Amino acid sequence: MASRAFSTALRATARAAVSRPSVTIRPMSVLANTMKRTAVKSTISIQARSMKTLNFGGSEETVYERSDVPKEKLLDTFKNDTIAVLGYGPQGRGQALNLRDNGVNVIIGQREGKTYQQAVEEGWVPGKNLFPVLDAVEKGTVVMNLLSDAFQKEIWPQMKPLLTPGKTLYFSHGFSIVYKDQTNIEAPEGVDVILVAPKGSGFTVRRLFQEGRGINSSFAVHKDASGHAKERTIALGIGIGSGYMYETTFEKEVYSDLFGERGVLMGAIQGLFQAQYEVLRANGHSPSEAFNETVEEATQSLYPLIGEKGMDWMYSNCSTTAMRGALDWWKPFHDASKPVFEELYKSVRDGTETARSLDRNSQPDYREKLEEELREIRESEIWRTGKTVRQLRPENAGKN
Ligand SMILES: NC(=O)c1ccc[n+]([C@@H]2O[C@H](COP(=O)([O-])OP(=O)(O)OC[C@H]3O[C@@H](n4cnc5c(N)ncnc54)[C@H](OP(=O)(O)O)[C@@H]3O)[C@@H](O)[C@H]2O)c1
Numbered sequence: 001m002a003s004r005a006f007s008t009a010l011r012a013t014a015r016a017a018v019s020r021p022s023v024t025i026r027p028m029s030v031l032a033n034t035m036k037r038t039a040v041k042s043t044i045s046i047q048a049r050s051m052k053t054l055n056f057g058g059s060e061e062t063v064y065e066r067s068d069v070p071k072e073k074l075l076d077t078f079k080n081d082t083i084a085v086l087g088y089g090p091q092g093r094g095q096a097l098n099l100r101d102n103g104v105n106v107i108i109g110q111r112e113g114k115t116y117q118q119a120v121e122e123g124w125v126p127g128k129n130l131f132p133v134l135d136a137v138e139k140g141t142v143v144m145n146l147l148s149d150a151f152q153k154e155i156w157p158q159m160k161p162l163l164t165p166g167k168t169l170y171f172s173h174g175f176s177i178v179y180k181d182q183t184n185i186e187a188p189e190g191v192d193v194i195l196v197a198p199k200g201s202g203f204t205v206r207r208l209f210q211e212g213r214g215i216n217s218s219f220a221v222h223k224d225a226s227g228h229a230k231e232r233t234i235a236l237g238i239g240i241g242s243g244y245m246y247e248t249t250f251e252k253e254v255y256s257d258l259f260g261e262r263g264v265l266m267g268a269i270q271g272l273f274q275a276q277y278e279v280l281r282a283n284g285h286s287p288s289e290a291f292n293e294t295v296e297e298a299t300q301s302l303y304p305l306i307g308e309k310g311m312d313w314m315y316s317n318c319s320t321t322a323m324r325g326a327l328d329w330w331k332p333f334h335d336a337s338k339p340v341f342e343e344l345y346k347s348v349r350d351g352t353e354t355a356r357s358l359d360r361n362s363q364p365d366y367r368e369k370l371e372e373e374l375r376e377i378r379e380s381e382i383w384r385t386g387k388t389v390r391q392l393r394p395e396n397a398g399k400n
Contacts, residue, residue, distance in 0.1 A: 051063065051064050051068055052064075052065070061246055061247075062246075062247065063244045063245060063246050064234050064237070064238070064244065064245045065238075065243070065244045065245075066214065066238055066242075066243075068234065068238070069234060069235045069238035069239070071102065071103070073235065074102060074103075074104065074235050074238060074239050075102075075103055075104065077231070077232060077235040078104050078105065078142070078232075078235070078236075078239070080141070081104075081105065081141045081142050082105055082106075082107060082139055082140050082141050082142070083099060083104055083105060083106045083107070083140065083141075083142045083144060083236075084106075084107050084108075084109055084136040084137060084139060084140025084141075084142065084143050084144065085099070085106060085107070085108050085109065085136075085144045085146060086108075086109040086110075086133055086136060086137065086143065086144060086145050086146055086147050087109070087110060087133075087145075087146040087147040087148070087151075088108055088110040088115050088116070088118065088119045088124075089115065089146065089147075089148065089202065090201050090202030090203050090205075091146045091172050091198070091201075091202035091205065092108070092110070092144075092146035092147075092202070093118070093119075093122075093202055093206065094198075094201075094202035094203065094204075094205035094206035094209075094240075094241070095144065095146065095172070095198075095202065095205060095240040095241070096108055096144075097122065097206055097209075098205065098206065098209045098239070098240050098241035099239050099240055101209070102239050104239055106129065107129040107130070107131060107136055107139060107140065108124050108129060108130045108131070108136065109131055109132065109133040109134070109135065109136025109137060109140075110130065110132075110133065111132065111133060112132075116130070133147070133155065133159075134155075134158055134159065134162065137159050137162040137163070138162045140167070141166070141167055141168065142167070142168040142170060142232075142236070143159075143163065143167060143168065143169050143170065144170040144171075144172075145169065145170060145171050145176070146172055146202075148361060149173060149175045149176060149357065149358070149361070150357065150358050150361035150362040150366070151362075152175075152176045152183065152185065153176065153182075153183040153184065153185065153358060153362070154362060156176075156183070156184060156185050157184075160187075160188060163187060163188050163191050164188075164190075164191075165188070165189065165190025165191060165225070166190060166191075166225075166226070167191050167192075168191065168192040168193075168194060168226075168229070168232065169187050169191050169192065169193050169194070170194050170195070170196065170233075170236065171193075171194075171195045171197075171250075172195065172196060172197050172198065173195070173197060173253070173254060173257065174195060174197075174220070174249075174250035174251060174252075174253040174254030174257070175254050175258075175354065177193065177222055177250050178250050178251050178254045179254075179351055179354040181351070182351060182354055182355060182358055183358070187222075187223060189225070190225050191223065191225055192221070192223060192224060192225050192226050192228075192229040192232070193221075193222040193223040193229075194219070194220070194221050194222065194229055194232070194233040194236070195218075195219060195220045195221075195222065195233070195250055195253060196217050196218075196219045196233060196236055196237040196240060196242065196245070197217055197218045197219070197248075197253050197257065198215045198216075198217045198240070198241075198242065199215060199216050199217060199218070200215045205240065205241055206241075208241065208243070209241035213243065214241055214242050214243030214244075215241065215242060215243055216242065216243045216244050216245070216246070217237050217240075217242040217243075217245050218245065218246055218247070218248040218253050219233045219234060219237050219245050219246075219247060219248070220233075220247065220248050220249050220250050220252075220253055221233055222250050254348075255345070255348055255349055258348045258353050258354075259341075259344060259345050259348050262344055262348070262353070263341060263344060268337070268340075270377065273294050273295055273298075273382065274380075274382060276290075276293075276294045277290045277291065277294045277295075277381075277382045280293060280294065281381070287381060287382075287385040288385065288388075288389065290382070290385070291382060291385040291386055291389050292389065294382070295382070295386060295389075296386075296389050300393075302314050302318075305317055315327070
């Protein structure tokens, strides 16, 4: 995902270019000078419907932003639709609330229980715009399947007959469609099958939208029965609160997503933190010292700098001693971890990760089992130390 600062700079440049009437006939060299002046190392060209083709590190990609789908266009696109969001989990909640705030006609399909109660508390009315899952499928013309990936498989035989020609089936993950050998999910004829996958949790989808920001999302069209699937996918992606959107395929989305979350985004980061902490502790460093040198400095000081302007920017804001060491050691870490990443990609691609996920997350007590493993992490020394360190942040003084 592009850093916020980077994408903000791109947007600013794009806006500046759009506001000049002569931009479409300007030679690229002039545009390149514009880019230099704004210190953005990208070329930009403005195309029909104002989508933008940008140079991402040497490769051209077309991206779509909110300016491509103004509110009137969003509402016009879905003026005859009922958008049924299935599941009020993190993604369902975030996407449904953002669509509702954007003025789109949304209903929710959610089983009764704690999550259903939350939906009621957040203004969804049983029988009016909050229904049992299959009732919502029946009523919806755009069915946004944001149930857990494991439950998508379970409910499919009952859902499929309700997806009549002309409807749209939407996912936020390529999982169910790509691994159809394991899920048996194949949409009926005459149904558009599309995807918008926010690159972050549903919680962030909502929070960034409320802050006037947006999470980046990929989008893909698997089946275009209507002839308008791409246009509608882009509109829906903006409607749920995306920042910018880039095109992918269902396959590429699911491979990169399963790979990324098992890797640097979640799995690898805990593995690296834990290993470094253990070595520091084994060498006599206190928990406070080990945690500060491993996690607190990373999340509070250095990683935000990576987000702002990249790795070299973070390095260059550290001492020359730190920089020398980092420049010497990133390659051994790279070489040691690359075979693990290669093994992981293979395990994603051959369906091993999917099979494990479907099996484990379809057991009746899967939530309790996941919670048990999270508890192990929470109660490990590193994260117990982290809790105390967080309480000591000046901004948390006096809070629990
Ligand atoms: N989380 C992310 O970062 C992320 C990002 C992009 C895309 N996605 C995709 O978005 C989709 C939804 O994910 P999520 O993050 O919202 O959380 P999730 O935990 O995968 O799904 C939660 C929803 O599924 C329902 N559900 C689970 N088991 C059920 C069952 N046996 N019967 C009825 N309903 C059941 C939950 O209802 P209850 O609360 O009642 O159990 C809740 O509404 C998935 O396809 C996921 O891959 C997730």
